[in-house]
Amino acid sequence: MTAVDPRRRPGAAHRAAADSEPLARTYVITQGRSGAGPRRRFDLVTLILAAAGAADRAVPGLMPEHRAILALCRRPLSVAEIAAHLRLPFSAAVVLVGDLVDAGLAAERRPARAAAVDPALLREVINGLQRL
Numbered sequence: 001m002t003a004v005d006p007r008r009r010p011g012a013a014h015r016a017a018a019d020s021e022p023l024a025r026t027y028v029i030t031q032g033r034s035g036a037g038p039r040r041r042f043d044l045v046t047l048i049l050a051a052a053g054a055a056d057r058a059v060p061g062l063m064p065e066h067r068a069i070l071a072l073c074r075r076p077l078s079v080a081e082i083a084a085h086l087r088l089p090f091s092a093a094v095v096l097v098g099d100l101v102d103a104g105l106a107a108e109r110r111p112a113r114a115a116a117v118d119p120a121l122l123r124e125v126i127n128g129l130q131r132l
Helices: 012-030 064-072 079-086 090-102 119-131
Strands: 047-050 106-109
Touching: 012 090, 047 064, 047 090, 064 079, 064 090, 079 090, 090 106
Parallel strands: none
Antiparallel strands: 047 106
């Protein structure tokens, strides 16, 4: 059985061009960069908050996506939510958010880490629940 080359099917050239557009757009938006740089590491749940008045300032060199992030982040918003709102891959959102944080136009808030739980305390709780 021979494999069918999808490029030879009718309309495949049009579909291939449409499928590559988001990748090309992402490459242009991030200027070919991947990741927020060596100093930053964002999680899905890292909250981003625009600096006071940053969304209203005329800052030269900001792309429309940067401005959209600042407008969205007037209240804290996770990087995952930013990516979803802008319909960008998470990796592209990380690059853009990193640009804003590095420029002082936004701040990051790391999620609070859970306090270490004492295993003895957990055993006592489980034993107490089992006695009920």
